[in-house]
Amino acid sequence: MVEKKLQRPTMETTTSARTVQQAIQEFYHKNDFGEDGGVNQKIAWIKFGFFSLPMPNFESRKDNVYLHDVSHIVTGNNTTWQGESAVSAWEVASGGWSKLYIPWLLTLWAMGLGMLFYNRSTVNAFKQGLTMHNALSCGLTRNEINRLTVDELKKVLSGKPKSKKSILFWSVLSLGIFVFPILVTLLSILVIIKFI
Numbered sequence: 001m002v003e004k005k006l007q008r009p010t011m012e013t014t015t016s017a018r019t020v021q022q023a024i025q026e027f028y029h030k031n032d033f034g035e036d037g038g039v040n041q042k043i044a045w046i047k048f049g050f051f052s053l054p055m056p057n058f059e060s061r062k063d064n065v066y067l068h069d070v071s072h073i074v075t076g077n078n079t080t081w082q083g084e085s086a087v088s089a090w091e092v093a094s095g096g097w098s099k100l101y102i103p104w105l106l107t108l109w110a111m112g113l114g115m116l117f118y119n120r121s122t123v124n125a126f127k128q129g130l131t132m133h134n135a136l137s138c139g140l141t142r143n144e145i146n147r148l149t150v151d152e153l154k155k156v157l158s159g160k161p162k163s164k165k166s167i168l169f170w171s172v173l174s175l176g177i178f179v180f181p182i183l184v185t186l187l188s189i190l191v192i193i194k195f196i
Contacts, residue, residue, distance in 0.1 A: 020153050021146035023073045024066070031079050037065050046106070060102055068103070070135040070145060074154055075125065085114020086125035092170055093129025093163060095137025105177065108170075112178025115171045123167065130163045 018026075028037050038044060044057040044065075055061075068091070075090050077083035088110035097103040114122030135145055138157055145153060 017149055017151075019146060020070060020073060020148055020150060023150050024069055024146075027069060027072060037069055039065060058102060060100060064097075064100055064103055064136075066142060067135040068107075070153075073150060074132075074135075074157060075128070077125070081113060082118040082121055084110045085118050086121045089114060089122045089126040089170075089174075090129035090132075091134050092174075093126045093165055093167075094132045094134040094157070094160075096134075098136060100136075108174045108177040111170070112174035112176070115175050116178065126167050126170070130165060131158070131160055133157045133160050 024037075028034065034041065039057070039062045041057055043054050044061055045052040045054055068087070071077075071087045071091050072079070072083075075087055077087045077090075088107040091097070091107050092111055097107065111122060111126075114125075133139075134157065138145075140156065148156065
């Protein structure tokens with residue numbers, strides 16, 4: 001009988017064997033998001049690469065920021081503007097946010113930024129999302145997701161029949177949401193200047 005030589009696990013095997021919970025904690029540590037992504041803080045800093053925006057840390061965000069962070073783990077996108085835009089486009093295509101309105105606005109805003117400045121990666125991420133579920137739409141609880149390895153979760157989320165969501169519709173909507181606050185700000189400045 002020939003004895004098989006055991007192979008040492010490679011870095012890739014070790015990395016893919018991480019549970020989602022381990023990967024999320026590494027993600028928080030790497031990006032300096034604090035324990036559990038900062039869900040216990042009063043103010044949430046929405047990071048886009050080197051740029052951060054403060055916003056109240058609403059209960060709905062505390063309950064659901066984890067779902068967005070899982071999207072980063074599944075897609076492998078970082079927290080730069082380009083990475084956030086790609087994750088956001090993937091989330092829209094892979095099931096969106098149901099009745100969670102603030103995440104919808106933030107996601108569409110980031111997708112609009114991507115459509116304007118990072119078109120190729122944003123469109124590719126949207127196309128990838130059309131055949132996948134996201135952590136919200138997959139039907140698993142947070143505990144069930146946490147216990148899976150990253151590879152197992154990717155398998156669970158993959159293989160969805162291709163969605164018929166129109167990239168044109170979602171691109172136009174996201175661009176409108178991205179540009180709207182800029183236009184309002186510019187118009188406000190013009191009105192103020194006119195009356196000074």
